[in-house]
Amino acid sequence: MDFSFSSEEQKLLEDVRAFLKSEAxxxxxxxxxxxxxxxxxxEGRKFIKKFAANGWLTPNWPEExxxxxxxxxxxxxxxxxxxxxxxxxxxxxxxxxxxxIIHFGSExxxxxxxLPIARGEVEFCLGYTEPQAGSDLSAISIRAVDKGDHFLLxxxxxxxxxxxxxxxxxxxxxxxxxxxxxxGMSIMIVDLKSPGITxxxxxxxxxxxTNEVFYDDVTVPKKNLVGDPNMGFYYLxxxxxxERMFPLAAYRRIFDQIVGYAKDTVINGQSLSKQPLVRQKxxxxxxxxxxxxxxxxxxxxxLDSGQVPNYQASMQKxxxxxxxxxxxxxxxxxxxxxGQLKKGSKWAVLGGxxxxxxxxxxxxxxYAGTSEIQRNIIALRGLELPRx
Amino acid sequence: xxYDLNEEQNMLKESAHKFxxxxxxxxxxxxxxxxxxxxxxxxxxxxxxVGWLGLLIPEEYGGSGMDFxxxxxxxxxxxxxxxxGPFFSTAVLGGxxxxxxxDKAQKEEILPDLAxxxxxxxxxxxxxxxxxxxxGVKVVAETQAxxxxxxxxxxxxxxxxxxxxxxxxxxxxxxxxGVDLLLxxxxxxxxxxxxxxxxxxxxxxxxxxxxxxxxxGNLLGGPNQGWPVLKRILQxxxxxxxxxxxxxxxxxxxxxxDYVKIRTQFGRPVGAFQAVQHHCANMLxxxxxxxxxxxSTAWRIxxxxxxxxxxxxCKAWVSDSYRRLxxxxxQVFGGIGFMEEHDLQLYFKRAKAAEQMFGDADFHREMVxxxxxx
Numbered sequence: 001m002d003f004s005f006s007s008e009e010q011k012l013l014e015d016v017r018a019f020l021k022s023e024a025x026x027x028x029x030x031x032x033x034x035x036x037x038x039x040x041x042x043e044g045r046k047f048i049k050k051f052a053a054n055g056w057l058t059p060n061w062p063e064e065x066x067x068x069x070x071x072x073x074x075x076x077x078x079x080x081x082x083x084x085x086x087x088x089x090x091x092x093x094x095x096x097x098x099x100x101i102i103h104f105g106s107e108x109x110x111x112x113x114x115l116p117i118a119r120g121e122v123e124f125c126l127g128y129t130e131p132q133a134g135s136d137l138s139a140i141s142i143r144a145v146d147k148g149d150h151f152l153l154x155x156x157x158x159x160x161x162x163x164x165x166x167x168x169x170x171x172x173x174x175x176x177x178x179x180x181x182x183x184g185m186s187i188m189i190v191d192l193k194s195p196g197i198t199x200x201x202x203x204x205x206x207x208x209x210t211n212e213v214f215y216d217d218v219t220v221p222k223k224n225l226v227g228d229p230n231m232g233f234y235y236l237x238x239x240x241x242x243e244r245m246f247p248l249a250a251y252r253r254i255f256d257q258i259v260g261y262a263k264d265t266v267i268n269g270q271s272l273s274k275q276p277l278v279r280q281k282x283x284x285x286x287x288x289x290x291x292x293x294x295x296x297x298x299x300x301x302x303l304d305s306g307q308v309p310n311y312q313a314s315m316q317k318x319x320x321x322x323x324x325x326x327x328x329x330x331x332x333x334x335x336x337x338x339g340q341l342k343k344g345s346k347w348a349v350l351g352g353x354x355x356x357x358x359x360x361x362x363x364x365x366x367y368a369g370t371s372e373i374q375r376n377i378i379a380l381r382g383l384e385l386p387r388x
Numbered sequence: 389x390x391y392d393l394n395e396e397q398n399m400l401k402e403s404a405h406k407f408x409x410x411x412x413x414x415x416x417x418x419x420x421x422x423x424x425x426x427x428x429x430x431x432x433x434x435x436x437x438v439g440w441l442g443l444l445i446p447e448e449y450g451g452s453g454m455d456f457x458x459x460x461x462x463x464x465x466x467x468x469x470x471x472x473g474p475f476f477s478t479a480v481l482g483g484x485x486x487x488x489x490x491d492k493a494q495k496e497e498i499l500p501d502l503a504x505x506x507x508x509x510x511x512x513x514x515x516x517x518x519x520x521x522x523x524g525v526k527v528v529a530e531t532q533a534x535x536x537x538x539x540x541x542x543x544x545x546x547x548x549x550x551x552x553x554x555x556x557x558x559x560x561x562x563x564x565x566g567v568d569l570l571l572x573x574x575x576x577x578x579x580x581x582x583x584x585x586x587x588x589x590x591x592x593x594x595x596x597x598x599x600x601x602x603x604x605g606n607l608l609g610g611p612n613q614g615w616p617v618l619k620r621i622l623q624x625x626x627x628x629x630x631x632x633x634x635x636x637x638x639x640x641x642x643x644x645x646d647y648v649k650i651r652t653q654f655g656r657p658v659g660a661f662q663a664v665q666h667h668c669a670n671m672l673x674x675x676x677x678x679x680x681x682x683x684s685t686a687w688r689i690x691x692x693x694x695x696x697x698x699x700x701x702c703k704a705w706v707s708d709s710y711r712r713l714x715x716x717x718x719q720v721f722g723g724i725g726f727m728e729e730h731d732l733q734l735y736f737k738r739a740k741a742a743e744q745m746f747g748d749a750d751f752h753r754e755m756v757x758x759x760x761x762x
Contacts, residue, residue, distance in 0.1 A: 003389060280750065283760065294677065294684060315672070376665060379659075379665035379668050385648065385657075387660060388660050
């Protein structure tokens with residue numbers, strides 16, 4: 001066992017920190033806050049290309065695909081650093097689609113997509129969920145009909161975050177409606193500017209935009225099929241295991257601010273942070289963050305040692321997102337009545353960020369598989385409990 | 389980073405598992421809980437032969453000089469089997485304290501005995517107010533010629549009833565700032581030991597010192613210098629206790645998973661019900677987090693890195709999580725788990741005892757708060 005970064009890894013992370021310090025400008029932070037992610041905006045695109053030029057978007061990829069050939073540990077640590085700096089890096093292209101292409105894509109597909117992805121030039125958006133296919137992704141019905149040299153797509157997706165800012169859709173489609181469950185789905189890459197695609201905004205209670213995406217006779221070239229036809233569900237489960245690696249540092253960032261608030265706020269001549277109950281709460285969060293850190297880096301270690309995380313990824317997603325909500329609720333408790341004041345309001349504290357985090361954290365235990373789905377996976381895959 | 393045990397560590401784990409599966413079945417644990425002595429010479433002898441008593445002790449003193457991570461691995465297997473007896477008191481409370489404080493002559497005198505299983509030790513710290521705080525130490529060591537004269541009462545002293553040597557935390561008369569650590573021969577005139585009747589049937593004692601004369605050479609470390617080292621011992625012992633707890637947690641999880649696969653109700657295994665599956669998933673989540681919290685802290689101690697904050701985070705998290713894990717175990721076992729003849733009760737009782745020993749979660753969260761600069 002060894003729970004430390006190597007000295008080379010530490011050096012690389014120091015470089016990343018230094019870069020973030022100079023490049024995470026107020027304009028970028030503000031745009032990132034507005035959009036919810038460092039994704040698709042003008043400042044974000046500029047930043048990401050510069051960042052990716054160091055190989056940091058995909059450090060653990062082989063050099064031929066635009067990576068640095070580092071351990072996954074480094075990639076995980078960079079995600080933490082980014083989130084801690086206020087520019088959370090959750091890239092569908094680099095971190096979900098890319099690894100799937102590396103594992104299952106044809107040589108031609110690797111050539112076409114991996115380098116632009118590693119350079120931060122193209123951005124993808126996930127296209128999984130449909131109105132009748134939420135937790136049960138095998139129920140998707142968007143139809144892709146084989147027309148010889150292309151597919152013709154008709155149907156609807158929902159809750160596709162980033163569809164309005166990304167370049168391509170990483171789309172789960174139904175290619176064989178007659179097949180048994182799980183065996184008729186294919187993954188394809190679709191240019192979001194294709195004729196026949198309509199994007200309708202859905203505004204979340206966090207104020208961020210997600211989307212419904214309608215496909216009406218959309219043509220997709222055959223070469224955009226990922227891997228083999230009708231294997232999509234398995235690829236998707238594989239990609240989901242990458243999505244379920246949750247760097248909690250965005251919440252660590254607000255937690256640090258809550259700690260600062262508790263230290264600086266004096267009530268009746270005493271700092272909030274001197275109250276035993278407040279101390280207990282803040283210490284508890286620190287402890288949960290530490291426990292999460294281990295679940296998180298365990299995943300990196302598994303990847304680096306040739307193991308495939310499955311229930312472990314679910315466990316980390318489950319744990320981290322519940323800690324996230326614990327942090328936001330604890331923050332609301334410690335800020336008391338002031339916690340509800342929005343950005344720009346008279347009397348707002350911590351820039352009104354607290355209520356926003358409190359609202360936005362609601363979705364953490366839902367997207368990418370609810371906590372209940374994660375527990376099912378842990379029980380069925382991890383503990384091999386009976387299905388019936 | 390490496391989250392797996394290496395080959396040598398795995399070997400220790402497997403051999404310990406095999407040993408304890410043979411020597412320490414549930415019936416033995418129950419019998420020893422009722423037994424006044426609480427262990428047998430036979431098992432102690434065998435544990436000595438496989439080198440466990442000398443695990444932490446440097447080779448020059450007759451041990452094998454392994455590091456704290458190996459100790460944690462061994463303790464986790466002991467926890468999995470609820471091993472009774474004074475191993476923890478002797479090897480951790482006695483051995484670690486000596487390694488941290490004893491001078492060369494004291495080490496030469498005592499450590500080879502410990503490694504050879506010829507001396508049982510413990511640490512007497514807690515008094516009437518039941519805390520690990522500085523102010524709680526009121527037992528007095530009065531200087532008289534070449535002796536200290538020790539007076540006062542210690543409670544919750546593990547395994548004192550079988551100890552040869554008790555390390556007593558005392559305060560020199562008139563001192564408010566420091567404490568002394570004194571080696572006391574348990575057979576000294578004026579020492580009286582009473583077994584306390586505890587929930588877990590572990591052997592915790594009251595030790596009364598009534599004018600006990602102790603040669604000055606029995607002081608460990610400098611006079612009034614005991615507190616800082618005692619704090620380190622508390623943190624290390626807490627992590628060592630966590631190691632026992634993670635073994636117990638793993639065992640309870642395994643037992644529960646096995647059970648829900650075979651127990652049928654409503655025509656199917658209860659493990660097929662989502663409510664039960666989610667309890668089991670939560671048990672595994674607790675089990676995995678406490679394992680890494682404990683091993684990473686043990687690794688820090690072994691690597692010579694600062695560990696005070698990590699040790700407190702660890703003890704707080706493991707204390708709470710192990711209790712919750714066992715509670716979930718009770719839910720999935722249902723009525724049978726409430727029966728004395730079922731092993732689950734052994735873990736339930738030990739989980740609470742271990743939670744309270746060396747500072748509970750509230751105590752350690754406060755330590756973490758201090759380390760956070762709150």
